[in-house]
Amino acid sequence: MSNEVESFLDTIKQPEYTGKNRCIPCTAVNVVIAAILSVVIAIGFIELAIVFFLLSLVIIYVRGYLIPGTPELTKRYLPDRIHRHFDQHPAEDEYLDPDEFKTVQKVKYQRENKVDPEEYLLEAGVIQFDFELDDIRLTEYFVERLDHHTDEIDPESIGEEDVAALFDADIEDVTDAERDYPAYTVDFRVRKWPSPTAFINDLAGERVMHEFTDDWLTVPVEQRAKMRETFRYLREFCPACGGEIMLTEETVDSCCGTWEVIAIKCSVCDEHFVELDPTQVGESPKGHGLTPD
Numbered sequence: 001m002s003n004e005v006e007s008f009l010d011t012i013k014q015p016e017y018t019g020k021n022r023c024i025p026c027t028a029v030n031v032v033i034a035a036i037l038s039v040v041i042a043i044g045f046i047e048l049a050i051v052f053f054l055l056s057l058v059i060i061y062v063r064g065y066l067i068p069g070t071p072e073l074t075k076r077y078l079p080d081r082i083h084r085h086f087d088q089h090p091a092e093d094e095y096l097d098p099d100e101f102k103t104v105q106k107v108k109y110q111r112e113n114k115v116d117p118e119e120y121l122l123e124a125g126v127i128q129f130d131f132e133l134d135d136i137r138l139t140e141y142f143v144e145r146l147d148h149h150t151d152e153i154d155p156e157s158i159g160e161e162d163v164a165a166l167f168d169a170d171i172e173d174v175t176d177a178e179r180d181y182p183a184y185t186v187d188f189r190v191r192k193w194p195s196p197t198a199f200i201n202d203l204a205g206e207r208v209m210h211e212f213t214d215d216w217l218t219v220p221v222e223q224r225a226k227m228r229e230t231f232r233y234l235r236e237f238c239p240a241c242g243g244e245i246m247l248t249e250e251t252v253d254s255c256c257g258t259w260e261v262i263a264i265k266c267s268v269c270d271e272h273f274v275e276l277d278p279t280q281v282g283e284s285p286k287g288h289g290l291t292p293d
């Protein structure tokens, strides 16, 4: 092949559909399509049919397919069974990009370093068992320190770096999701809070845990998030207005319909602290206790 032809082929080459990424079913489907079209053309112009067929093969070779859209179509319509038969991918790890690798490492870390949340918080002096309530509650000292940190947070100055710290993320992986409630995209996942008060409570919760433990950051990030939610869940009085926090069931309207939520909210200023989907907590959710997984 002359250099010109080679460099021309290189420019139209689609590495995502050729080489080790070639989709064998797509290639087969396209060769069959090329053959059928060639036969149709051959009825009138045999030479043209031959040229067309050869040209089709070259295109399929360098681009992976002839008819635009077939990779998507086969992906969608070809039974998985056939796909599995053709997909002779090498060991999965080779396909991981750095981000996926990070995720796998994270999951592994979370599995290996899991703590028993109740035990951990009891030991740290965050919660205590209340025999009168027959349930756990936040210790008075913890609530005092939590309130102290809450007061120190200026809602106007909350930024991406605060959210990044909550989820061990890099600041460049955090963006404001710009919703009506506090929400940020963190590493491609949207983290959201039912109200600004709930959000600030979590920021304060993260800070206060450094006072109560010296290994808070070794606790897996998702468990830390769950525990911060627990601090909201177990609050008895609203840090914003002092009103009593209650468990209510209410109907919420959103873009996609209306549904029931279980809301733990302030009986005075109506700020929501936790919102739960009743179908996930069962028939009678407890007002207290650790939030369900």
Ligand SMILES: [Zn+2]
Pocket: 238, 239, 240, 241, 242, 243, 266, 267, 268, 269, 270, 271
């Ligand atoms: Zn309130």
